[in-house]
Amino acid sequence: MSAIAVTLRFHRTLYMLQAVREAARIYGEFAKFQISTDGDYYVANVSDPDPEVDGDIAREFANQALVGSIARRRHKAA
Amino acid sequence: MKTVDILTLSAETNTVTLTLETGLYPIEVVYGAAYVFIDRAWVLLDRKPNEGAGIASRLLVHLTGKRKLDEAALAAFAGEFSNECLAQALRRKVTKANQKIVEEIVTQAIAGAAGASLPQDFLDEDASDSMDFLDDPLGIAVPWEDKFKKKAPAKDGGEAK
Numbered sequence: 001m002s003a004i005a006v007t008l009r010f011h012r013t014l015y016m017l018q019a020v021r022e023a024a025r026i027y028g029e030f031a032k033f034q035i036s037t038d039g040d041y042y043v044a045n046v047s048d049p050d051p052e053v054d055g056d057i058a059r060e061f062a063n064q065a066l067v068g069s070i071a072r073r074r075h076k077a078a
Numbered sequence: 079m080k081t082v083d084i085l086t087l088s089a090e091t092n093t094v095t096l097t098l099e100t101g102l103y104p105i106e107v108v109y110g111a112a113y114v115f116i117d118r119a120w121v122l123l124d125r126k127p128n129e130g131a132g133i134a135s136r137l138l139v140h141l142t143g144k145r146k147l148d149e150a151a152l153a154a155f156a157g158e159f160s161n162e163c164l165a166q167a168l169r170r171k172v173t174k175a176n177q178k179i180v181e182e183i184v185t186q187a188i189a190g191a192a193g194a195s196l197p198q199d200f201l202d203e204d205a206s207d208s209m210d211f212l213d214d215p216l217g218i219a220v221p222w223e224d225k226f227k228k229k230a231p232a233k234d235g236g237e238a239k
Contacts, residue, residue, distance in 0.1 A: 008122070009124070011123065011124050011125050013105075013125065014105070014123045014124070014125065014137075015123075040125075056120070059120035059142065060120070062120060062121075062122050063116055063120055063121060066112060066116070066121055066122075066123065067113065067116060069109075070109045070112070070113055073106075073109070
């Protein structure tokens with residue numbers, strides 16, 4: 001999955017833009033990220049993954065975006 | 079009515095997709111379950127496209143195992159996720175039910191701790207309290223035997239018990 005460009009779509013009611021951007025910043029060391037908006041979705045294009053990285057950068061990025069969204073929502077609710 | 083459905087299951091992509099009714103599983107519950115699975119799976123949440131207007135009433139949960147799983151293991155994975163949703167829902171309900179009690183206990187604990195350490199309580203040197211530290215107006219220092227012993231009869235001089 002990491003060998004080619006990957007597009008991930010995050011529903012705006014489930015993910016927070018700051019969390020997606022923060023995840024892109026964290027994994028920016030290992031791949032190129034482009035975040036945009038398309039209707040109800042934040043769209044992340046993941047390209048140029050570091051060939052030396054042993055792992056799925058795009059999916060780890062998605063997990064990080066989810067964790068960040070959960071943390072931010074909980075912080076907001078508290 | 080089924081509340082958790084496996085929409086797709088593929089051992090080839092190592093992914094199982096569930097749909098959840100948001101009326102039964104609020105988003106906080108699904109977040110909680112997703113958080114528990116984050117070390118074992120790549121989790122992607124989505125909403126099922128709605129035919130009508132408004133927010134879709136069903137959530138899609140895509141779980142991709144970090145380890146290779148066969149179909150049976152993926153189905154078990156989905157079952158575990160729905161069980162975790164139930165556990166999170168119950169936890170949320172209990173937390174809500176006990177919120178007032180927890181707040182009360184915490185408030186009392188903080189108030190007690192703050193009250194015990196107020197420095198002005200110890201600095202009030204102008205207090206009109208003229209008592210010595212050896213004074214015992216409540217009789218706390220009086221031994222039990224002295225306080226409750228039977229008085230000896232006055233005439234026969236018998237021993238008190």
